[in-house]
Amino acid sequence: MKYLEEYRDRALVEKYLDKIHHTVTKPWNIMEICGGQTHSLVKNGIVEMLPHKVKMIHGPGCPVCVTPVHLIDHAIALSHEDQVILCSFGDMLRVPGSSGSLLEAKAQGADVRIMYSPLDALQLARKHPEKEVVFFAVGFETTAPAIALSVIRAAHAHIENYSLLTSHVLVPPAVKAILEEDDHVINALLAAGHVCTIMGLEEYYPLSGTYQIPIVATGFEPVDLVQGILMAVVQLEKGIAQVENQYARMVQREGNRIAQDVINSVFQVTDQHWRGIGKIPSSGLMLRDTFAQHDAQRKFALQSHPPLKDTGDCIAGLVLKGVKKPMDCPMFGHTCTPENPLGAPMVSSEGACAAYYHFSGFSESLAE
Numbered sequence: 001m002k003y004l005e006e007y008r009d010r011a012l013v014e015k016y017l018d019k020i021h022h023t024v025t026k027p028w029n030i031m032e033i034c035g036g037q038t039h040s041l042v043k044n045g046i047v048e049m050l051p052h053k054v055k056m057i058h059g060p061g062c063p064v065c066v067t068p069v070h071l072i073d074h075a076i077a078l079s080h081e082d083q084v085i086l087c088s089f090g091d092m093l094r095v096p097g098s099s100g101s102l103l104e105a106k107a108q109g110a111d112v113r114i115m116y117s118p119l120d121a122l123q124l125a126r127k128h129p130e131k132e133v134v135f136f137a138v139g140f141e142t143t144a145p146a147i148a149l150s151v152i153r154a155a156h157a158h159i160e161n162y163s164l165l166t167s168h169v170l171v172p173p174a175v176k177a178i179l180e181e182d183d184h185v186i187n188a189l190l191a192a193g194h195v196c197t198i199m200g201l202e203e204y205y206p207l208s209g210t211y212q213i214p215i216v217a218t219g220f221e222p223v224d225l226v227q228g229i230l231m232a233v234v235q236l237e238k239g240i241a242q243v244e245n246q247y248a249r250m251v252q253r254e255g256n257r258i259a260q261d262v263i264n265s266v267f268q269v270t271d272q273h274w275r276g277i278g279k280i281p282s283s284g285l286m287l288r289d290t291f292a293q294h295d296a297q298r299k300f301a302l303q304s305h306p307p308l309k310d311t312g313d314c315i316a317g318l319v320l321k322g323v324k325k326p327m328d329c330p331m332f333g334h335t336c337t338p339e340n341p342l343g344a345p346m347v348s349s350e351g352a353c354a355a356y357y358h359f360s361g362f363s364e365s366l367a368e
């Protein structure tokens with residue numbers, strides 16, 4: 001398949017790895033922001049093939065993992081309402097709230113449904129005018145355009161029984177928050193190629209300049225990742241800090257203006273609580289007042305209360321900030337597994353804990 005197979009070319013991966021080995025002279029920590037990149041790095045064994053001096057730090061780019069506990073509790077409470085059909089992406093169903101998950105609510109009889117697109121949820125609302133269809137909208141800038149479009153269509157078609165419970169988060173403010181922490185150890189960043197496809201690169205120039213950090217917009221295939229890492233290492237070794245674009249086949253500096261306009265017409269920026277990290281200013285999206293009738297928080301008068309902390313000893317916050325690796329958690333693979341997740345990073349396919357569990361050889365070693 002064009003634009004896919006050539007980016008999985010083993011010889012090309014080895015060529016870039018070789019260049020990294022010959023370029024690096026000092027220890028560097030490079031954070032990939034996106035959970036999809038974490039997944040690909042671990043699954044393809046790239047983390048182990050890099051020189052010891054190049055350490056990958058896995059960032060907070062898994063939207064399911066950072067969805068706050070109190071919003072999951074709201075979703076579960078709504079799902080138990082007789083008239084509500086609660087819809088969301090599949091990963092969201094297994095993420096633990098303060099007591100249980102949406103999957104457990106479904107097992108108890110709540111009408112909880114997995115959707116691949118918010119437009120499917122809108123269709124469900126059209127078919128069932130006697131019900132209230134609530135879409136638990138979770139994601140980064142990548143899913144926001146489709147979710148915004150569903151609201152525009154609902155408003156145009158006067159489908160008033162469709163609403164969103166939103167937990168939309170924005171990447172650059174989270175990156176800024178991490179770089180402002182005194183104890184951060186990050187020398188360079190791989191920005192998520194799909195987010196940059198929508199939003200462009202403009203937001204990264206001030207980050208790179210202020211924090212003197214190389215930022216490389218990077219794709220998700222093995223060749224993309226090793227090339228992005230090489231570009232970051234070259235900058236670090238030369239002592240420069242610039243924004244570069246490895247994912248030029250998709251990313252343009254200005255991004256996708258049409259998608260940005262759709263997002264901005266429906267959502268406005270707000271402060272957002274990130275699970276395990278805390279409140280980050282201007283890092284979330286909320287529905288504009290003109291779409292209040294499609295906002296589940298307002299429609300169902302959901303109480304806003306102080307965000308709940310994670311329970312137990314889950315160190316997801318430290319994992320999401322790159323301070324700890326999943327294997328540093330004493331519960332990793334023992335009391336916390338994908339079948340019995342104690343924290344969100346073990347649930348989502350983009351979660352760092354699940355990636356290490358499935359692809360680092362840990363699960364095979366348990367079977368031996």
Ligand code: SF4
Nearest residue numbers: 314315329336343353
């Ligand atoms: S292994 Fe489980 S308990 Fe430990 S940080 Fe990951 S999700 Fe949390």
